[in-house]
Amino acid sequence: MDLNFTAEENAFREEVRAFVRAKLPEGIRQKVMSSQHLSKDEHVLWQRTLHEKGWGGVGWPKEFGGPGWTPSQLYIFEEECAAWGAPRLISFGLKMIAPVLMAFGSPAQQQRYLPRIMAAEEWWCQGYSEPGSGSDLASLKTRAVRDGSHYIVNGQKTWNTLGQYADWIFCLVRTDPEAKPQRGISFLLIDMKTPGITVRPIITLDGAHEVNEIWFEDVKVPVENLVGEENKGWTYAKFLLGHERTNIAGIGIAKREMTRLKRVAGAAGKLDDPLFAARVAQVEIDLMALEITNLRVLSAEGSKKGPGPEASILKIKGTEIQQSIAELLMQASGMASFQIADTANRLGANYCNQRKLSIFGGSNEIQKNIIAQMILGL
Amino acid sequence: MDFDFNEEQRALEDTVRRFVAKDYGFDTRNAIRATPAGWSRNVWSALADLGVLALNIDEEHGGLGYGPQETGLVMNAFGAGLLVEPYLSGAVIAPALIRRAASADFQAEWLPKIAAGDAIVISLDGKRLTLTNGKLSGTLRAVPHGAAADLWLVAKDDALYSATPQFNDYPLLDGQHAADLVFDNTPAKKVGAGETATAFDIAHGIGLAALCAEAVGIMDATVAATTEYLKTRQQFGQPIGRFQALQHRMADMLLHLEQARSMSWLAAMRCTDTNVAERQRVLSAAKVVIGNACRFIAQNAVQLHGGMGMTDELIVSHWFKRLTAIEMSFGDTDSHLQRFAKLSRAA
C-alpha cells in the first residue's frame, strides 16, 4: 500500500496548477468562488483555453484527440482546477455523449461531433428524463417513428440542464413500443434548430434558470443521427451513466468549499463556537475518508472502463458532504445569507440549489437500492 | 391535563383557515410577494376585519385579550399559507411589549390603533445601539419587516423609546422582507420605563412561541402534501409510496412533526412564565426540537418530490425556504442547544 502519488504525478500536478493559475480569468474565478452562475461565454472561454493547451478532451484517450490521462492524472487535474476556482467542465458533451460516440458511434459520427465538443463549438444537453420517467427511466415515452430516411420524434423531455444554450441534444426515444421497456429504446442525436422543438425554462427554488422542458412535435431527425443500433439505446444509456459517475464524488469541489467554509466561518467568529467548530470538523473528517475511498475506487478501476456499483458509495457520500458544507456556509452567515440581492455570496441560494445533488444523476435512494442489490446481493 | 382546544379557539382557527384557503391562495401570495413592498395593506385590513390583529391586545384597549395558545392556532394557519405580512412582528411581539413596557398613555394611544389595523409597530432590541443625550446611533441588520412600521420602538437600558431610523428594505429568499435600520444621532422619545428588559424578553419569547407555531403549520402542510405526492406519483409501475425506504422516511418526518407540535404547545403555555430560567429553558428546548424538525422535514419533502421539489412552481420549495429561514431565526438550533445546556446545568 502506498498513498503517495508518483514523482511524475506530482510533476503533472505542478504543471496543471501553474497553467490554471496563469490562464483562468480572475472574473470567472471570483464567480465560481462565490457560487454564482456562469454565462455560456464564460464556460466556452474556459473550455477553449483548455483546448489550446491540448487538454480539451479531458478524460479522452489519445486516439480521439484527448490527452490520454490515467485515472490518477484525471483526478489530479480535476482537483487542481476546482481548488483554484475553474468552472466545472460542462459534462454533457465532454463526459457523456463523447464516450458513447467513441464506444458505439460510427466513424462518421466520431469525426463530425468529437472535435467540435473539444473546441466548444457545439454545446450539448442531455435528454433522458421525462415528466413521467425520472428514476424509472426505462418507462420513457418520447416516440420516434421511422419514415424513410428520417425518424419523426414526438414527446417531451424535462430537467434539461442548460438546454437553453444547447446546439444539440442526445435523446433516449422509444422506437419499439411493443418490446419490453428496455428493449425498445434508441439513442438519437437531435439538432436543436430542427423545426418542431420548443424549449421552456423551469425556474428553480433559488430563482435560477438552470433547467428546461423541451417539447418535440413532428421533429424530423435523419437516420444517420441514430447511435449504434436501433432498440439498443438502453445499453448505451447505461454505459453513459457509468461515465457520469466518474468524478461523481466531487472531491475537488468539496475541498475548495471546505476551505471557503473555514474562511467564512472564521471571519464570522463561528469557529470560536465549539458546537459549530465541531460540526465543521465532522464534515472535514468525512471528506478525508471519502477522499481515500475515492482513491481506492480509482485504483481498483485501473484499466476498466468505469467504476461499477462502488460509484454509488461515492455519489451518496460526495453529495451529502457537499450539501453539508453548503448548509454550514449558510448557517455561518445566518439570515444575512437569505438576501436575494446578495449576489456576491449567494450562500442561502447556494444551499437551496445544492439540494439537487441528491436528486439527479440517480437519486440517493436509487443509489442505495443499487448498493443493496449489486454489492450486498439483497 | 387537557390538550384540547375549546370551542372558541376552534372557531378562531376555522375562521383563519378559511381566510387562507379562500383569500390567500398561493398565486395571490406570490403576486403580493412580487410587489415592491412585498406585503399588502389590503390583506392587513382584511386581517383587522377578521379580528386577528386584536388577538394580543386586552379588551380595555379594543382587543380580544387572547394569548399565546390562540396566537399559535392563527400562526399554524398563516404558516401553511406562507403569509408575507408582518403579523408576527406587528400583531404579536409589538403589542406584547407595549402592554408590558409602555406608559399608560402610550398604550391608550397605540394599542387600539394596532387592534384596528391602523398602525404597525415594530419593536427592536437596543442592545447594539448607543444612546447619548436622548439620541440613538448604530445599525440593526436584517430586521424582519423592519421597513413595514409606522412606529419603531427600541428597548434600551430598561426604558422604551420611539425613534425613526433610516432604512434599507430588501426581499429574502423565503418571501419575507427584512431591512437594515440605521440610527444616526436619531432623536429618541421615552415612552415607558422600568422592567423593560424583562418585558422585552417575555415579548420576544411570545414571538418565539408564535414562530414555533408557524413552523408547525408549515410542517403539517408539508408532510400532508408529501404524503399525497407519494400516493399519486408513479414510478416502476406503482405509487412511489409503496417503496419501504420512502415509507420509513415519511414515518420519520411524522415523528419530527409530532415532537415539534408538542414543543410548540409547551412553548405557548410557558412563554409567559414568570420564572425566567424555566421560561427560557422551555423556549430553547422548543426551538431546538422545532429547528431539527424544520431541517429534516424541509430537506426530505424536497427530496421525495424529486425534480419537482426543486421548482419554484410548487409550494413545497417555498415551504422549504421558510422552514430553513425559521431554523436560523430567533437564535439558531446551536445557540438554543447551548443555552439550554447552560440553564439545565444550573437548574
Ligand SMILES: Cc1cc2nc3c(=O)[nH]c(=O)nc-3n(C[C@H](O)[C@H](O)[C@H](O)COP(=O)(O)OP(=O)(O)OC[C@H]3O[C@@H](n4cnc5c(N)ncnc54)[C@H](O)[C@@H]3O)c2cc1C
Ligand atoms: C437540477 C436538476 C438537473 C437535472 N438535469 C438533467 C438533465 O440535464 N437531463 C436529464 O435527462 N435529466 C436531468 N435531471 C433529472 C433527474 O435525473 C431526475 O430528477 C431524477 O432522475 C429523479 O427523477 P424524478 O425527478 O422524476 O423523481 P422520481 O423518480 O419521481 O422520484 C421521487 C422520489 O422517489 C424516490 N424513488 C423513486 N424510485 C424509488 C425506488 N425504487 N426506491 C426508493 N425511492 C425511490 C426518489 O429517490 C425521489 O426521492 C435533472 C434534475 C434536476 C433536479
